[in-house]
Each structure stands twice: as structure tokens, then as C-alpha cells.
Amino acid sequence: MNLRTFPPQVEQLARQWRGEVLTSSTWTQVGDVIEHFESEPFFVRSSEGETGLAKPGTVEPPVHQLPRAAHEKIASDLAFDLGLPVPPVLLWSRSGAGPKQQRYASISALAFPRANPWAMAARLSSRLLPRLAAVASAMAVFDSWVANADRQNDGNLLVSEDDSVSPPVLRVAYLDFANSLAYRWGKGERWWKWEEGVACYPDGVPWDVRSMALAIGEIERFPPATLREIVNRIPGSFLSEQHRTAIREGLSYRQSRIRGIMASMYPGIP
Structure with a gap:
């Protein structure tokens, strides 16, 4: 079964990220937090020029209550192996996070242009x-x-x-x-x-x-x-x-x- 229709460069990234867990790249926030979303997501760009969506941005609820980033990574890896269209995800230990910002986040690759x-x-x-x-x-x-x-x-x-x-x-x-x-x-x-x-x-x-x-x-x-x-x-x-x-x-x-x-x-x- 293969129902993934991502562009070739995204599929290549997906194969790479399926083999990884934590990102080793340096990521920088691009723009403000996206409004009207409970998880306070925001766009990021890596030192290699890749772009993605990071979430959660907020520290609430804490990870020990709801491990949202882990859920995103697990679901993405399962879906990749099953041939289902969930974008690739890596975990991001955000060392520069402020007191109200979530340090333990996920980064989802942008699936395709004009989405x-x-x-x-x-x-x-x-x-x-x-x-x-x-x-x-x-x-x-x-x-x-x-x-x-x-x-x-x-x-x-x-x-x-x-x-x-x-x-x-x-x-x-x-x-x-x-x-x-x-x-x-x-x-x-x-x-x-x-x-x-x-x-x-x-x-x-x-x-x-x-x-x-x-x-x-x-x-x-x-x-x-x-x-x-x-x-x-x-x-x-x-x-x-x-x-x-x-x-x-x-x-x-x-x-x-x-x-x-x-x-x-x-x-x-x-």
C-alpha cells in the first residue's frame, strides 16, 4: 500500500527522518507564533535550508501530562512504514526556549508547496x-x-x-x-x-x-x-x-x- 503523494524531495527527507529521532540541525524560528491554534505552532528553518512547522510552542500542558511531540513522531514513523500520507517528523530539543515555551517539540516537514x-x-x-x-x-x-x-x-x-x-x-x-x-x-x-x-x-x-x-x-x-x-x-x-x-x-x-x-x-x- 502506498498512498503517499509527496514530491520526491519530501519523500527523500521522509526516508532520512524515519531513520532519525532527534534533529541534529540548528533550527531558527521564522515569524511569529501562528495565532488561533491551541498548541501555538510556528515555522522554523534549519541551518541546511529546510523548512518545517514546530509544535507545541507552549509549555502547557507539560510533557509528563501530554507528550504531544512524541505522538507526532510515532504517528509519522508508523504512517511512513504503512505508506500513508503523514509528513516526516523529527523531535527537537529546543535549548533556547523561554519559561513559557515548550523545550520538547516536534518539527514537521512542509509536505508540498501551495498546500x-x-x-x-x-x-x-x-x-x-x-x-x-x-x-x-x-x-x-x-x-x-x-x-x-x-x-x-x-x-x-x-x-x-x-x-x-x-x-x-x-x-x-x-x-x-x-x-x-x-x-x-x-x-x-x-x-x-x-x-x-x-x-x-x-x-x-x-x-x-x-x-x-x-x-x-x-x-x-x-x-x-x-x-x-x-x-x-x-x-x-x-x-x-x-x-x-x-x-x-x-x-x-x-x-x-x-x-x-x-x-x-x-x-x-x-
Whole structure:
């Protein structure tokens, strides 16, 4: 399964960042914090000229309560291995952070130029929704596996019709996994047993049973050793042992139940 439509240079960066955890580059904030976002994200540029979006910018809630940066990295690595369109992510220990700024952040690479949030692209929904069916269906399975509580948000899906290549490509990126994984699972109880799924997004997109079934199969076959590697390599400053254990156990538990979770929402899944 490969539903990633990022430009070649972004895919090259994704392969590189999949093999890394913490950035070794020097990053500089570009412009002000982006307003009206709870996590206070901001754009950054590296010493090598790469650009990205850093988050969270705020120290609240603290990492030991909600490890948002770790969630972003884990979700990005899982999605890369599954062939799903989540941009590459690295962790950033922000040494110059102020007292109200988060030191333990993530940096997400910019997925493609001329990226439009779904809030802007929705006016073209009658034309775009059928073309999003396969990727939206697969991402619903992924969101359900990682218990993403923030998918229904028209700022968390980017699309771009790229006519600079032949044939033209509809580029898609699903963003924001801060409120997934330990957001519910790390509260001292086995919340991952709450077998609720996440619906296809955007609203009104036709669901593709074949794509959903393929994604379910890929997650069911996801190697346990790779899952542990992705979670275990997150530094302790970004992820407490309580949250690490909850994430490992939650992903493993839901991996074996993902077919039933999705079938309860979308009857007809084989």
C-alpha cells in the first residue's frame, strides 16, 4: 500500500527522518507564533535550508501530562512504514526556549508547496471528494488504530492539485496527532480497550472498502519488533515510561482488533 503523494524531495527527507529521532540541525524560528491554534505552532528553518512547522510552542500542558511531540513522531514513523500520507517528523530539543515555551517539540516537514487546508479546498468538494476516497478510507483505519481524537478538523488535512507534473497529482497530507495515543491511554487505566473508531474525513467522502481492507491488513501484519522500536527509541525527556508502556500496549491491543473496530462502523469489511 502506498498512498503517499509527496514530491520526491519530501519523500527523500521522509526516508532520512524515519531513520532519525532527534534533529541534529540548528533550527531558527521564522515569524511569529501562528495565532488561533491551541498548541501555538510556528515555522522554523534549519541551518541546511529546510523548512518545517514546530509544535507545541507552549509549555502547557507539560510533557509528563501530554507528550504531544512524541505522538507526532510515532504517528509519522508508523504512517511512513504503512505508506500513508503523514509528513516526516523529527523531535527537537529546543535549548533556547523561554519559561513559557515548550523545550520538547516536534518539527514537521512542509509536505508540498501551495498546500491548502480543507477549509479552503472544501468549495471544490464535489470534484475532490471522490478522488480522496481511497486515502481517506485508509487514514480512518490508521486514525482508529492510534486513537486520534482530533481528525474532524478542517485544518488538519492539506490538499494541493499539482499541475506542474504530468499527469497532474492530487497531493494530500493528514496532520496533527498530538491528541492521539497517550492522550486517552496514559491516564492509568487501559483506555485503549475502548474500541471506538474514527470516521473517514473529510465529511461526505465516499468510503472505499478495498482501501480500508488493505489498510486493516497492513496494520494487522505490522511487525511487533518495529512497533516497539518506533516507540522505545523516543527519549525519556519527550515520553515518560508510563506513557511509553501505555502506547506500546495500546497499539498492540488495537492492532489485533482493528478489523472489528472498523467493521462496527462500516459494515461490509471482509
